[in-house]
Every structure is written in C-alpha cells, then in structure tokens.
Amino acid sequence: MNTQIPILVLILPFFAAFFIPLLSGRLGEKVSKIGITAQSISFLISILTLYHLTRHPPIRTSLFPDLATANPLFGFGLYIDRLSAVMMVLVTGVSTIIHVFSKTYLHQDPGYARFFSLLSLITFALLGLVTSPNLIIFFIFWQLISWLLYLLLAFNYTHHETCRAAFKTFIIFRLGDLFFLAGIFLAYHYYGTLDFPLLFEKASASNITLSLFPGDLIEINVVTAISLLIFVGAMSKSAQFPLHVWLPDTMFGPTPVSALMHAGIVNSGGFLLNRLAPLYGLSPVSLNIVFIFGAFTTVLGASMMLVQNDVKKMLGYSTIAQMGYMIMECGLGAFALAIFHFIAHGLFKASFFLSAGSVIHTTRVEPKSPKLPKTVQGLSGPKPAMVFSRLIWFTGFIVTLILPLIILFSAHDVFHIPLNDEAHGAVIFLFFGWVTSSQAIISIYRMNATASWKVIGIMLSALALIIFTYLFAGELFTVFLYPGPGESALYFEAAALPAALFDSLVILTSITIISVWVFLYAKARGREILMPSWINPLKERFYVLFVNRLYLDLFYQKLSRNVIQVAHKLDKRYLSWLP
C-alpha cells in the first residue's frame, strides 16, 4: 500500500465539510450523501491502513516539508502507528453511522447543511488528532475539536439553555487547554522538541528537576510536571472530576452529536494519555495521580448516575464513570486496555444514544410507553412477594468472589498466570475483569431472580466472556498496540501500586461487592438489615449531594460570578477614569 494513501482518510472529510455548504443550495438534503460517502471511503481506507500496519512499521508522512523547515514547530504531517490506525477505524466507523443516522434525524431542519458540514469537520479534526506527528499539531486539533463541539452543541442556537451548556463545555475545555499548553511549553523548553519519538527519547535520557518555589523548597521532576499539566487537559476532555461538570449539561444537543461525543470526543483524553504513554511510563507519581482521579471519577460518576431520572442524563453520568474507569486503567499502566475499553464503550454508548432518541420520542407520542415491569405495575395494589432463588444468589455470590482470591494470590506470586511474562499486567486485567463481571452478574441477578439453570448459565457465561475478553483479548491487544519488547511491562512496573495499597483496594472492592450481595439477599427475603442509626440520614445526605452534583456546578457558578463582580468593581469603581 502506498504510504500516501492514508492522507485521504483526513482529506475526504475535510473536503466534504467545504463542499456540503457550497452545494447545499443546489442539492438540498442530498448534500448529506457527500458526507456519508466521504466518511464511508475514509472508513474503508482506515481498515486498509490498519491491515497494512499489522505487517509494516508506522507510516510517517510530511505534508508541507518547506513549512516545517521554516518553522520546525509547525511540522504538518501524519504519524500513523497501530494505535492511530485503530482510532482511525473507530472514528470513521462511528462517524459514518452517525452521518447515516443524522440523514433522517435532521430531515427538514433549517440547519441541515451546517450540521453535516460541522460533523465532517469534527471528524477531520478527530482524525487529525489521532494521526498527529507531534505535540503542537496534536494541540492544534485538540483545540479545534473544542471549538467545533461548541458549535455543534449550540446547533439549536435560538434556545438559551443550549447555548449556555455549549459555552460551559467550551470554557471548561479551554481551562484544560491552558494547562495542556503550559505542559507543552515546559516540554519544549526542557527537551527542545515536540516530536513524539524524539521527546520520549530525550525525556528518558535526562533527569531534570524543577523548583516550584525559590530556594528549592519543593522540587518536582520535569517529566512529572509535564505529564501532570497535560493530564489536566485530558481531564477536561474526558470529563474527569472536578472538570466533569460540562458533560451532563450537553444533553440539549442533537442526539447524533451526543453519540459522537460519547463515542469519540470524550475518549480523546484517554487517547492523549496513550499517545504519551512512554512519557507517563517515566513518572510513577503521575500514573498514581492519574489512577486516583480516575477511581474517584468512576465512583462519583456511577453514584450520580443512580440518582438521575432522565435517560440521557443517566447515560451522561454513565459515560463519566466509564471515562473514570478508562483513566484508572491508564493510571495502572494498562494503556492498551484503556483503548480496548473505550472502543467497546464508544460503540455501545453510541448505540445507546442513537436509540435513546427514538425511545424518548416513542414515550412522548405513546402515553402507555414505556411498559412497566409486572412488579412495578402492581404498585397500587398489594405489594407482591419478591422472587428469590437461593441457588442463583449463591452462584452469583461465589462466582464474583472467586476472582479476588486469584488476584491476590497472583499479585503475591503464589500463582503464576501462564499468559505471558507480565504477571502484574495480568493481575490488573483480572482486577478490571472481576469488577466488570461482578457488575454484570449483579445486574443479571436483579433482572432474573428466578431459579433457573438458564440464569446460572448466563451468569457463568458472562463471567467467562468478560474474563476471556480482559485476559486474552486484552493481552493480545496490548501486544498489538505496544509490540516493542517489554514496552507494556515497563508501564505496568512504573504504575505498580505499593503491595499493601493494592491488597487494600482488592479487599475494599470485595467488601463492597459482598455488601451488595447481602443487601440483595436481605431485600429479597423481606428482611431488615440492622444498620446504625446514622446510616439513613447519611444516605439521605449522599442522595442530596449526588442529586445536586456535589454542588460543583454551584461552586463554578459562584466562582465565575465572583470574577465578574471583581471585574465590575474594577471597571466601575476603581478604574472608571480609564478608557
């Protein structure tokens, strides 16, 4: 395959974005076909590129070599390795589906051509991001995505709330950009290059420390400083606590935009960490901080999701939790697993959002929809007895608790997992597999609490499938994305948590899962669980806290109001004499 061909993957959506508004007057709604065709061809070429890269080294193409000579900072070009190629397939695939969906969804909308043009343009920006050869070009596309998403979210710009939410999204992205740029600045200042391979090489060859305050009171490793600053940028795009507040408010945007956002744009933070994995691999401190933020976001996102009463908002909070999960994986050095995770999440979340639109529509036009489950339908009458099966409960309970033992034994080298030599990596994979399968099995139990071998079969299959996916497919994917000898093991080693902390984490998670099973048991048997008296008020407090989104929105509002007040005082009281 000619190495210039992948350029078409970017060029086609870019030209589609220009031709759509130009030809909209003549073609009417048929202009959508331009976008669909461009995305489809890009998708096919992306698949070809991915296939090509399974056998060949990464593709490096310089687009305007003269410009790069004049100013090395602006080295426009493409760098396509396996990671980029996988992302190209995901972006173009999801974008094609969304284009096809939008064709009907936006039928007769006055902004039809504008929407398709912006959609093609943001696809181009996403593709530019994943194929960037250096940090500055990455940052250029990173910013373009922020702006284009703002315009897409504000698609219905006559609606005040829509504009407010779009602006909020943009401003939080810019806050992240601020730190990202500072990180880039530091990287360039200390290493003199922003080209990925060179930057990693220079960073690993030097060990520079930076004094935060005069007198060398607090010193920080430059790699740590750079990676943490850039991580703030990733936090804003990937909706990590405390920069997650933009995501739940974006539900006023058109459904296809939500789908694209949840399937593609929020993943850009995770992609950034992956792209800079060799840099993060040099800083265990940064990886640990990344892990903490990811874990915190997962718990908060999932908790806030539970108290929502709006389908799209639930999905939004679920995305926050999933992004936290993904960032947590990066923080544990399982970078490839994070990519695997967000591909899977991207696909299912895009399908959820695209279906959510029609579900909401059906509910609006059909008064009896959605049909309630039988147990809920009879709420007005006498409360039916809860169905309970000891066999199913016991199976679920045991199955979800076998894994933590294996994890703990493997972590302490009592067992050796014969998958590969990276035992610690396998433990991490097992850990995530366990948490995911526990969640799935509890959900299956709640949906089907009847004594049936079928349910047991489903539970075991879910366990087997998830563990297989995490251990085998995850491992294979890691080897595929990071084929360098010992490369992925290096990240796992750098991210390794202290043994005591890791054990505590597994034990804490086990206790949480046991508690859920006990709670389910007691609830199904109609028994009261003896709780200390302070638990119920605490639960209520947490409920209020999560319903109010931890009051973070209010905090930001107050902060911005204070800034405006200071500006007002400055303008009207102290400096009114100045023009």
Add this chain to the structure above:
Amino acid sequence: METTINLSQVLIILPILGAILGLIFRHKPKAFMLYFQGMVATELVSLIILSDFLAGSVTLPLSFIVVLAGACITLGRHLESTSPFDIFETFILMGLGLGFLLNPNNLGLIFLIGLFALLIVIQYRAKGFSDLNTRWVVGLYGTGIVFLSTSLSLSGQSQQVVLFLAYAMLLPLFPLHGAYLSLLNCLSGVLPAFLAVFLPVLGLHGLLPLLSFLPDEIKQVILFCAMLGVIIASLRGLVQIRISNILSQTALVFWSILWWYLCGSDIKPSAGIIFLSSAGFALCGLFLSGHTLKSRYGDLLVDQFGGLGSVMPRFSVLFVLLIMAGMGLPLFGVFSGFIAMAFSPSMTFSWSLAIILLAWFFASWRLPLLMQGTLFGKSNPNWIYRDLDLRETTALSFILIVLLILGLAPDAFFGLEHLDEIPVALMKAVR
C-alpha cells in the same frame, strides 16, 4: 539607499494627495468609495513594485500590514458609513504613517508629530473637549508631540527615553494606553478598524531599534506594566456591553502580550511581527464587523443584537471565524504568532507566562460571549435585516485569508524568514 528613500516617497504622497483629491467626490457616495478603492489598489501595487528596494528590513512587512489594512477597511466600509470623512482621514493617516515608516531620519519623526496632531483633531471633532476620552487623547498625544519635538534636538540616551515614551503610546503600554483605547472606543466609521492595527505597527517600528539599549531593570518595569495591562484589560473586557469596548480591551491584551515578548532577551523580530500582524488583522476584522452592524442597526449593546445567526448567515460565518482567530485558536495567525513568541529559546516558565496563559483563557470567555450575544438567540421580527454585500464579504474574507496564511505559513509571509538574520541591534542602522 538614497534611491530607495526617494522612490518610497511616492508611497507617502499617493495616499495624502489621493485623499485630498477624493474630496471632489464627497457628495457622491458610490464614486467616493470607488475612487478610494482605486487609490488603495494603486498604493498596494506601488508597494509591491518597490518591495525589492525595501527588502531585508522590518519596514517592508510593516508597510505591507498598513497598506493591506487600509485596503481591507476601504473594501469593507459601508456605503452609508456613520462617519462620512472616515475614509479620507484614514488615507491621510496612512500617508503620515508611511512617512514615519519609510523615512529613517528626523523627517520620519516630523511625520509622526503630524500624525499625533491629526489624531487629536479627529478625536476633538468627534467628541469635543468635554468628553473624558478626548482629554486622554489630547493629553497623551499632546505630550507625545512634545516628546517627539524635543527628541529632534536631543541625542543619545535622553533621546532614546523620550522616543520610547512616545512609541509606548502607539504600541499601547499600560498606563500609556488611554489615547489608543479612547480612539477605538469613540471614533465612528472604519477608523477604529484601521487604527487598531495601524498605530501598533508604527509603535513597533519605532521600538525595535531601541529595545536592545534598554537596561534589564527598565525591562522589568515595562514587563510589570504590561502584565498589569493584561490583567486589567482581561477583567474589564468581561463586563463591557458594547462591541467596541470589548474589542478595545482585547486590543490592550494583545499589545500587552507583545510587550511581554519584547521585554525578553534575544528576541526575534519575525515572531513579534507575526503576532503584531495577526493580532492587528484579527482586530481589524472584528472592528470592521462591528462597523457593519453599527452602520446597519445603530450603536447598540451586544445583547440587543441577538439572533443574527439566522438572518445574516454570511456575516455569521465570517464573524465566527474572526472570533476564532481573535481568541487565538488555530489555524489562524494569532495562535501561530503567540506560539512563535512563547516558544522562543529565551522564554522561560515564569509568573508572567502564567498571566499570559490566563489572559488567553479570558479571551475564550470574552469573545465567545460577544459572539453568542450577537449571533445566537432569536432575531427581532420588527427589524429589517440585511446580510453582507459582496464588497463587505470580500473584505472580511480577505482578512481571514491573511490570518490563515499567517497561521499556516507564518515565516513565509512578508519574507520574514530572512528577517531574523539581522540582529536587533543592527536595526538601529536602518533608522
């Protein structure tokens, strides 16, 4: 050198003489505009022809910026401008400015004195002396005239000091920014769009040779003033309710950032010029957009516009792109210029860079709000809306193309790649 100077006088005489002759058509708006468009085209062609003589010095790119800005505002001027003589005044100012740029001797300073005097007259005619803004202009530019006149008889360090102060009024440095901002806030027609870029160009041209003689202590004071300007303008910009006021505060932020760069050691003139031209053209485009709205709907508050997105699609697209450029988003020149300055080898991570980054963040707060206020929301059914005509569209598109070129190929523009080969200290010889 002598031939170059003599030939370049054509570039000075042409706009001044052209402006005076143009008054013949003052009662025929269409002919008046056509005449000035022809004039600016002639000026541009003359500059291109003479560019070989001026190559290798900062004068060429700066002259190009002035003439291109003049061309853009001449094209973009609304036929029934709120100020009938704005274009005439623009041409006279352009002539005087080019006189300063192209004359590396005392004659240049005399042109500058004339320019200050004319600006005072223009402001006085527009607002009268009772207005606070006029007092700022008269006070500062009056002092500027005194400084420049004194400098004619001085030499050495004392001359450099008075010249520096006069130039700091042109490339506005807090607290000497008052006159510049007053002009941008108060003047009507296309003059603010022109002055936004024109005056800083003259300021930078005067300052470049002086910078290498400034002691580090003075540079620290200048840096402090610039940072104060950045903070105050960034904050004040958030609470302005008129387009011109928001943009004038944005202008002060831009030029304070340029001052921040100029205070560094081992600066590259090309990076400064890229930022100057990009920020200048972005401001020029935004002020021109403001003029377009003002001439159609009157001098309204930002929120009183609303909903232009659906009724003025052509204007909306161009305005969105200009806002993008103005807040330093890629692929436009402001971003490239800023990156070129911030990533120059002499720049270190310091408190001033943190302030600059904050200003960058505030621009992303201020300018999208301006955009939302004008374009988003519902349009007023009682208004008669009119989108941009071909001329206005061409002018704004041209500005965007220039900004795009500056963004994508910053060093290739104006032949700037050769400029850094001349050390700043040697530029003294050019003046």
